[in-house]
Amino acid sequence: MKTSAYLKKGKEKDLIDALDTKARLQGHVIVPCLDGDTVTFKPAEPGCTPCFSRPAVSPPKGVIYPQSETLFSFKFKKDPEDARRTLIDLNDAIEAPDTIIFGARPCDARGIAIIDRAFSQTDTPDPYYLARREKTTIITLTCPEPSTGCFCTRVGCGPAEKSDSDVMMTEIEDGYLFEALTDKGQAILKNPVLEDGTAHEARAKEVQGAAHERMVKEVGETDTRPVDPELFHSQAFWEKAAERCLGCGACTYLCPTCYCFNITDEQVVDKGERIRSWDACMFHHFTLEASGHNPRAAKALRLKNRIGHKFVYYGEKYDGIIACSGCGRCIRGCPVSMEISSIVAALKEGTKT
């Protein structure tokens, strides 16, 4: 049984082309592609130029938890026994193709792991998520260098973190070492494009260690201090912290761990669908009730909820785990440069910002 394999540089596309052919032809091999100046996760199609040198603008969470998906379809029909009545047919067929995410970052994989708990460790698990999750293999790249805004090691993740992936892929001088971390990962390593990796394992380990050290040097070790309870419930703290926020919700859409959603119906003539779409707790109308009452009417309360969910509430349910992978996308994508990392640091420090 292979636990590691090697690929020479320049052969990345050969490997991607040789990954599960059926999945690839159907657009279910997802890679970071160069898209003008930016990098985005897209199906590995002929137009895609894979790019592994910097993190994608948005995480690949939509592969498993799509931005919009049909929960079920409904169709109205006349009751054959009573012409005045209408009957309804419901259809909730769930489709989940085999999918490979190639070239995720450890923070991307961590994001998926965080959503995994919410959607599966409950007495009413989400079948749509489970279906796609079971069929997805995650091949993660050791981060070659920190990007601006990254703070993964502060929240218990890291540039070479292996806990949440099926395969770890580490760039070494002339190639990449692939390590299988799960059964799904073993299957990937059987690919004939890959050579034996044993000779390169030691070097990959060094690269991983160095990447981790570098990140720790840059942003520090995991901060396990709890948030200051008094400050966390202080209205003044949140008002100050939210002052700049525009409420645009970009942070939630770029976040690998955000999973709030909306459910809406769409109908054309006699048939329609119930659709689930990503939503954002930073929006005023997210909690607005029909009566006009809004329990989170103030921006400060919405920011408290968003940060509270990631750094306090999620951990209360799931063993103290932080629901943030430190990818820094909310910082890079924020039009007014709000910094979740410094807000959280202030909360842990117990100092007023």
Place this chain on the structure above:
Amino acid sequence: MSDSNSHSSGDRGGSEAPHPQAGTRTYSEVRRGEQRSDNEGIHMKANWSETKNPYLPDLATVIGVIDETPNIKSFRVVLNDEEKMKRFSFEPGQVGQLSIFGVGESTFVINSPPTRMEYLQFSVMKAGEATAALHDLSVGDQIGVRAPLGNWFPYQEMKGRNILFVGGGIGLAPLRTLILFMLDTRKDYGDITIIYGARSHADLCYKEDIEAWGKSNDVELILTVDANSPGPPIREGFVPTVLNEVAPKPDNKVAITCGPPIMIKYVLQNLAQLGFNDEDVITTLEARMKCGIGLCGRCNIGSRFICKDGPVFSLAELKRLKFEI
């Protein structure tokens, strides 16, 4: 969902609040405690093929529509699947999602008691899109039902105790479930007092019930309306004020309240002044909800979801959650 509703009636699920600032642990420490199942997903503790779809409603038929007030209607529904309807069980205080396909879903308490299972009754105040569509329903129409959802009133722990209900407007709906349940199991409880108010005579819900309770020796009913309401002479005044005038003693009593947020706020304050313990004051909350299963992120109070861990909370629990009405 109905067939998986096998909880014991005394334990109403996790409404105990953990300390909000439990120290965090490093990720690898936590991971060691998690089972790693390679063929599913690394952190998954459920299997797709064994998972029931919690979003798929049961189809149901409206068998009765009652005009309660100018903007509130009650709907009596039965599930189309006869076997499912027979097996359907729930606890007083649990809620359900009603679907109008093509419009959407909204959450309502099941306000008929589990002791009367000919139908499930939901009362709907016309307030938005889904409720307006519900108001257009007539007998024979098809709707979707996802129920039961959420926790329930701790009625087992209320056995042998005196009960005080304080309701306002449509807030009588969840109380009605428990009142009728207690009347159907009357010997289990001590004195039952109901204080109920609405804006005007026309806005009082469940008029038939009110008439019956007024005549019954099983309950003491105190009705009130806001000032200048045309109708037969009854008390005038807001519910929290009337509560203070009636001044029930907290002797072995549990108070259960529901109504508009502003009413609940003052009722909770006044109950505290009357000497009620926080543990003996129970309310049932509402919020904008979508999924009904604690996922979509709308109705949380900290780590607790009103749809799943609620809607029933004691005042003590709400204080631990730092929830302010």
